[in-house]
Amino acid sequence: MLSDLFHGIGNLFEASFEILPVLGNIPNFILMVVGATMFIWWMLQLKKFGKEDKEMERPQGRNIN
Numbered sequence: 225m226l227s228d229l230f231h232g233i234g235n236l237f238e239a240s241f242e243i244l245p246v247l248g249n250i251p252n253f254i255l256m257v258v259g260a261t262m263f264i265w266w267m268l269q270l271k272k273f274g275k276e277d278k279e280m281e282r283p284q285g286r287n288i289n
Contacts, residue, residue: 244251
């Protein structure tokens, strides 16, 4: 019974490997686009957080010595 489960999982993975040559480089391009998009988004977030951090460092009001 347990061996049938593992053989079924193995057959599923073998079938998925038959699909991969048909797809070619499409999954690679999708992964590159998603990765580049997330990288750009993260860099914009870092820029925004840095700007907010600098605004919080500025003293508010007058300086009394």
